[in-house]
Amino acid sequence: MVIAVLVLAAASVADAAEPGQLPVIHLEMHNDAEVPALVLQRSQDEVARIFAKAGFAVEWTATGPRFIVQMVTDAPVSSGAAPPRLGVASRTPAGATAQIFFDQVHDLALSCRVDVGTLLAYVVAHEIGHLLLPRATHSLTGLMKADWDSDTVHEAATGSLTFTGSQLKTLHAFR
Numbered sequence: 001m002v003i004a005v006l007v008l009a010a011a012s013v014a015d016a017a018e019p020g021q022l023p024v025i026h027l028e029m030h031n032d033a034e035v036p037a038l039v040l041q042r043s044q045d046e047v048a049r050i051f052a053k054a055g056f057a058v059e060w061t062a063t064g065p066r067f068i069v070q071m072v073t074d075a076p077v078s079s080g081a082a083p084p085r086l087g088v089a090s091r092t093p094a095g096a097t098a099q100i101f102f103d104q105v106h107d108l109a110l111s112c113r114v115d116v117g118t119l120l121a122y123v124v125a126h127e128i129g130h131l132l133l134p135r136a137t138h139s140l141t142g143l144m145k146a147d148w149d150s151d152t153v154h155e156a157a158t159g160s161l162t163f164t165g166s167q168l169k170t171l172h173a174f175r
Helices: 037-053 102-112 116-132 150-157 165-173
Strands: 005-010 024-030 057-060 067-072 087-092 095-101
Touching (some): 024 037, 037 116, 067 116, 087 116, 095 116, 102 150
Parallel strands (some): 024 057, 067 095
Antiparallel strands (some): 005 067, 005 095, 087 095
16 A cells, blocks of 8 residues: 655744734645645645635744644545545644645545545644644634534635634634
């Protein structure tokens, strides 16, 4: 089995450098899945837009405290009729990492007939949400919904999938 991963790592969210600026989330991308450059760039731009709507700036970096996003090709095998696993987030003493299972994201985008780069961005934002929020973070609706159906995927494709109001309050309180 070939595993290719998009890794996103972050250590913390930096406060804004000057008044009026947004706090910054530092992200580092590892494109082990060899996601095409154009798809990856669209995804990174969309991740920045998603977090800007939530009141944060995103900086893609190779240095300093950051979250690592790792693109991989294959996800762990799930049981039976379980929905595909699109990513997983984990914290270690060395930092925080989000693994994105690109093949799963790609297949879901194709089956729902949405842009792969856009869906990829929402999966990345979801996993970063797990790293930024302090506890169990799944919700019944929105960006942090546990199982994504075609309606959720289409919300992402139209740019209307967001953090809930309570999640936004928590994100800003615990940064």
